[in-house]
Amino acid sequence: MKTETRHEQFQPPSAIGTVLRKLHIDIPLFVGLLLTSMLSFVILYSSGSQDVSMLMRQVGRVGLAFLLMIILAHIDPYQFKRYSTLLFGFGIFLLIAVLIMGQIGKGAQRWLELGVFRFQPSEMIKITTPMMIAWYLAEYPLPPKAKQLFIATILIVIPTLLIAKQPDLGTALLVASSGAGVLFFAGLSWWLIIVIIAALSSLTPIIWHFMRDYQRDRVLTFLNPESDPLGRGYHIIQSKIAIGSGGIYGKGWMGSTQSELDFLPESSTDFIFAVFAEEFGLFGCLALLVLYLLIIARCLYISSQAQDSYSRLLAGSLAFTFFVYVFVNIGMVIGILPVVGVPLPLISYGGTSIVTLLSGFGILMSIHTHKKFR
Amino acid sequence: MSDIYVIKDHSVENRLFLNRIVAASIVIVLLTAVLIVRLIYLQIVGHEHYSSLAKDNSIKIVPLTPTRGMIYDRHGKVLAENTPSYSLELIPEQISDMDDTLSRLQKLLDISPEKIEQFQKLRKRQKRFVSTPLLLSMNDEELAKFAVARPYFPGVDIHTQLVRHYPYSDLMAHVIGYVGRINEAEVKELPVAEYRGSTHIGKLGIESSYEKELHGKTGYAEIETNVHARLLNTLNEVNPEPGANLYLTLDIDLQKTAYDALGDFNGAVVAIEIKTGGVLVFVSRPGFDPNPFVVGIANDAYQALRLSENQPLYNRALRGLYPPGSTIKPFIALAGLEYEAVSPQQNLFCPGYYQLPGVSHQYRDWKKGGHGSVNLNKAITESCDVYFYRLASALGIDHIHSFLQRFGFGEKSGIDLVGEKSGLLPSREWKRDRKNQAWYPGETVITGIGQGYLQVSPLQLARATATLANKGKVVTPFLVDKIVGPHETRPGPEIHKDAIPLNPNNVNTVIEGMINVVHSAHGTAKGINKDINYQIAGKTGTAQVLGIKQNAKYNESSIDFKYRDHALFISFAPANDPKIAVAVIAENGGHGGSVAAPIAGRVIKQFLKENNEN
Numbered sequence: 001m002k003t004e005t006r007h008e009q010f011q012p013p014s015a016i017g018t019v020l021r022k023l024h025i026d027i028p029l030f031v032g033l034l035l036t037s038m039l040s041f042v043i044l045y046s047s048g049s050q051d052v053s054m055l056m057r058q059v060g061r062v063g064l065a066f067l068l069m070i071i072l073a074h075i076d077p078y079q080f081k082r083y084s085t086l087l088f089g090f091g092i093f094l095l096i097a098v099l100i101m102g103q104i105g106k107g108a109q110r111w112l113e114l115g116v117f118r119f120q121p122s123e124m125i126k127i128t129t130p131m132m133i134a135w136y137l138a139e140y141p142l143p144p145k146a147k148q149l150f151i152a153t154i155l156i157v158i159p160t161l162l163i164a165k166q167p168d169l170g171t172a173l174l175v176a177s178s179g180a181g182v183l184f185f186a187g188l189s190w191w192l193i194i195v196i197i198a199a200l201s202s203l204t205p206i207i208w209h210f211m212r213d214y215q216r217d218r219v220l221t222f223l224n225p226e227s228d229p230l231g232r233g234y235h236i237i238q239s240k241i242a243i244g245s246g247g248i249y250g251k252g253w254m255g256s257t258q259s260e261l262d263f264l265p266e267s268s269t270d271f272i273f274a275v276f277a278e279e280f281g282l283f284g285c286l287a288l289l290v291l292y293l294l295i296i297a298r299c300l301y302i303s304s305q306a307q308d309s310y311s312r313l314l315a316g317s318l319a320f321t322f323f324v325y326v327f328v329n330i331g332m333v334i335g336i337l338p339v340v341g342v343p344l345p346l347i348s349y350g351g352t353s354i355v356t357l358l359s360g361f362g363i364l365m366s367i368h369t370h371k372k373f374r
Numbered sequence: 375m376s377d378i379y380v381i382k383d384h385s386v387e388n389r390l391f392l393n394r395i396v397a398a399s400i401v402i403v404l405l406t407a408v409l410i411v412r413l414i415y416l417q418i419v420g421h422e423h424y425s426s427l428a429k430d431n432s433i434k435i436v437p438l439t440p441t442r443g444m445i446y447d448r449h450g451k452v453l454a455e456n457t458p459s460y461s462l463e464l465i466p467e468q469i470s471d472m473d474d475t476l477s478r479l480q481k482l483l484d485i486s487p488e489k490i491e492q493f494q495k496l497r498k499r500q501k502r503f504v505s506t507p508l509l510l511s512m513n514d515e516e517l518a519k520f521a522v523a524r525p526y527f528p529g530v531d532i533h534t535q536l537v538r539h540y541p542y543s544d545l546m547a548h549v550i551g552y553v554g555r556i557n558e559a560e561v562k563e564l565p566v567a568e569y570r571g572s573t574h575i576g577k578l579g580i581e582s583s584y585e586k587e588l589h590g591k592t593g594y595a596e597i598e599t600n601v602h603a604r605l606l607n608t609l610n611e612v613n614p615e616p617g618a619n620l621y622l623t624l625d626i627d628l629q630k631t632a633y634d635a636l637g638d639f640n641g642a643v644v645a646i647e648i649k650t651g652g653v654l655v656f657v658s659r660p661g662f663d664p665n666p667f668v669v670g671i672a673n674d675a676y677q678a679l680r681l682s683e684n685q686p687l688y689n690r691a692l693r694g695l696y697p698p699g700s701t702i703k704p705f706i707a708l709a710g711l712e713y714e715a716v717s718p719q720q721n722l723f724c725p726g727y728y729q730l731p732g733v734s735h736q737y738r739d740w741k742k743g744g745h746g747s748v749n750l751n752k753a754i755t756e757s758c759d760v761y762f763y764r765l766a767s768a769l770g771i772d773h774i775h776s777f778l779q780r781f782g783f784g785e786k787s788g789i790d791l792v793g794e795k796s797g798l799l800p801s802r803e804w805k806r807d808r809k810n811q812a813w814y815p816g817e818t819v820i821t822g823i824g825q826g827y828l829q830v831s832p833l834q835l836a837r838a839t840a841t842l843a844n845k846g847k848v849v850t851p852f853l854v855d856k857i858v859g860p861h862e863t864r865p866g867p868e869i870h871k872d873a874i875p876l877n878p879n880n881v882n883t884v885i886e887g888m889i890n891v892v893h894s895a896h897g898t899a900k901g902i903n904k905d906i907n908y909q910i911a912g913k914t915g916t917a918q919v920l921g922i923k924q925n926a927k928y929n930e931s932s933i934d935f936k937y938r939d940h941a942l943f944i945s946f947a948p949a950n951d952p953k954i955a956v957a958v959i960a961e962n963g964g965h966g967g968s969v970a971a972p973i974a975g976r977v978i979k980q981f982l983k984e985n986n987e988n
Contacts (some may be wrong), residue, residue: 038689051498053498060742097568141382141383141387142382142387142390142391143390154426184394185391185394185395185398185399187390187391212563213563240416240424241424241427241428242428243413243416243417243424244416244417244421244423244424244425244428245421245425245428246415246417247418247421247425248417248418248421277413277416277417281417282413282414282417282418285413285417286410286413289406289409289410293402293403293406296402297399300395300398300399303395304392309382309387312391316391316394316395316398319398320398320402323402323405327405327406327409330409331409334409334412334413334416335412335414336408336409343860354432
């Protein structure tokens with residue numbers, strides 16, 4: 001009966017440990033994230049043609065994201081719960097604002113200009129959607145009844161469609177899966193899950209109908225990349241060559257000829273995994289996957305230890321979404337999924353995705369370090 | 375009892391949740407296994423295959439950009455061309471002392487520190503053997519200075535590229551448009567293979583409507599590179615196919631005449647060749663210089679254009695909407711004859727105002743005291759408002775709407791330019807949908823003299839005039855006459871030809887009235903009938919900018935220029951065998967007869983003089 005507090009003892013009783021605990025930092029998770037970020041800098045240095053100023057920019061962004069994570073970890077999860085609806089509503093409002101501005105400005109627009117930096121409402125929605133669904137479902141006994149499932153589905157579909165209209169298929173997919181994650185952890189029955197999967201696959205022709213031309217192109221070239229070597233298929237062909245030529249042991253750090261020769265486009269952003277696989281080989285890839293799995297395992301553990309339904313559902317969904325992130329990106333780079341614009345979490349160059357991810361981890365840490373023992 | 379108070383069974387929930395965590399873990403492990411299997415397939419099974427492909431990758435495919443097609447006017451004068459532009463470029467690895475080279479160049483060519491800084495930034499992002507630009511679009515003096523000093527600057531060279539140039543700048547900006555750098559949103563929608571290597575795309579006007587024809591087909595070269603990506607050898611080349619040249623129906627000299635004739639007025643002139651529908655003149659004044667947009671216009675210059683009171687970026691001929699004023703009268707007259715609401719000889723009395731039965735409001739005529747007894751011909755000639763108030767009331771808005779619609783009012787003309795506005799032809803349905811109000815009889819009255827809700831673009835006005843001159847055979851305007859590609863020449867847009875069934879006698883009656891506008895002693899545009907051996911048919915119009923109160927008097931000299939009435943004129947000639955139709959709008963011009971008509975007169979006279987000589 002008293003085992004629930006035992007994990008506290010696993011932490012080293014050193015001075016640093018005490019400080020970190022005071023900071024509401026979960027040490028295993030923090031170490032995992034730190035290691036992955038370090039790895040990211042190592043790869044970016046190589047993939048970005050040894051451009052130090054570019055690397056320093058990324059280091060700065062990651063530093064800020066870590067700071068944000070620690071700040072969020074300090075907030076009591078009760079506060080997240082309390083403001084879930086408000087934050088979700090605000091996010092939806094911003095999404096609509098961005099869509100309208102895009103229509104006025106003719107053409108796709110995803111961000112709001114906030115002076116120093118650009119803010120993408122769709123990033124915020126990635127976290128507020130699972131918060132909203134978790135908040136809603138936690139009010140009722142679990143597993144949810146048909147009525148709650150219906151309302152939760154609508155709450156997921158609204159932001160997903162708004163983002164898909166931007167059009168940003170990758171993000172829409174992640175938002176949908178973060179909401180679906182909550183439903184799954186809330187105990188959506190297995191036969192319903194099977195029905196939904198069957199229904200979605202039968203919807204394929206309809207989705208095809210609503211896709212933009214360039215999105216169709218991507219799917220077509222995914223199915224047959226050789227059909228368009230100078231155009232869309234180029235990415236997939238080149239990334240497969242890079243990964244395959246890496247072999248078991250890889251060509252060594254800075255040994256990537258494919259990105260060095262500029263054959264591999266977007267080698268620092270969405271396709272960075274190809275550079276990694278070329279330089280560090282199969283063993284490197286396995287190591288990276290293990291690192292990701294450890295982070296996910298820690299997150300799932302945190303959710304299993306959470307004390308109320310809201311925290312559990314949110315934590316479980318954030319952990320699951322992180323995996324979807326990894327799976328979709330690597331799957332696309334190794335050619336088993338179509339190319340959707342999703343970066344490799346914690347590794348790809350760019351600030352927006354890392355800020356969102358670490359905010360999610362900040363919430364997880366908050367859930368884990370604010371437990372009230374009654 | 376609300377749902378919220380249903381008691382939760384915590385032990386059941388706990389068990390359920392832990393089950394789900396286990397299930398999620400299993401799914402995650404399985405999916406990761408899929409990734410690992412694929413990686414093993416690529417990196418162990420396929421390793422040899424991909425390794426040999428990676429070596430072959432030393433042969434690189436580079437795109438060869440096609441030359442953009444030229445644009446000419448109907449006589450072959452160049453409206454858009456590609457001119458060489460020279461840039462000073464440095465190859466960092468061939469320069470032993472970069473700072474010294476830069477400071478010497480700075481002294482020689484007077485280069486600003488910002489440009490040096492920009493270059494340094496660019497250089498850091500690129501590989502050392504890549505040629506990096508320091509100065510763009512060099513002038514002759516800079517070229518000459520550097521040519522002399524070249525031996526002292528190893529690793530520095532002049533590069534040439536083609537840049538779009540519009541020799542007629544302001545005059546043609548609203549027709550030709552311009553090309554600009556491809557932006558992020560456009561990249562997504564473009565065919566990647568075709569635009570690999572292209573930096574510019576048509577943004578507006580003909581450049582945008584005919585982007586596909588003008589762009590051409592991208593070729594490629596297979597280039598052998600070594601491990602450091604340095605070029606060694608070109609193996610195979612597929613040449614690009616240049617874009618098609620476009621020949622417009624437009625006459626640049628006539629365009630200039632019209633533009634100059636507008637003088638200081640803002641406004642638009644559209645002239646159409648009636649037999650074909652080819653647009654001869656398409657002026658929107660003021661224009662703007664499109665050339666800075668090609669290289670990327672500076673933000674303050676762009677804001678200045680955007681915020682200018684004269685709105686030079688606004689395509690008035692295509693998108694400007696104005697009340698047609700009295701220029702609508704010939705069409706209302708024709709509607710009256712066709713629907714037999716009036717006969718040509720029937721006289722109506724004009725006391726200088728019109729009242730609807732039972733309403734005290736007076737709809738006034740422009741002529742105080744009235745025109746007396748007026749038949750249809752005289753009503754057009756002298757532009758009697760009261761005649762048309764009565765005729766419109768007799769016709770009713772439904773007939774007016776359906777008749778004017780056939781002449782293209784309220785809908786796009788279908789010209790081969792993007793962004794056309796359809797204007798507004800009011801109807802009962804429209805008012806109910808938009809304003810949620812019933813249609814009032816008084817609104818029919820003022821529609822009869824082209825006021826009220828009715829809004830037309832200069833292009834629509836020219837088109838309707840051409841259709842009238844063509845005795846009801848609908849004229850569809852277009853700008854591109856032929857597209858001359860490297861392999862074939864084909865005509866411009868396909869034109870579908872409709873005809874409005876009209877009684878020829880009725881049309882001739884209206885046209886006689888329009889001839890009298892120009893050629894009779896009382897005509898409102900009699901000023902333009904000099905020195906010609908043919909007849910011009912026309913109609914003046916004045917469109918109110920400011921509403922005038924019931925008993926107030928419109929006094930031109932006492933109001934601000936920007937509130938003065940717009941001057942309009944529609945016309946075609948020769949009246950017995952119409953060749954050209956012209957519509958003119960001079961914003962705040964005051965009187966159609968004295969301001970707008972002479973502009974149309976100059977265009978018609980120049981065109982017919984040239985065409986009779988041929």
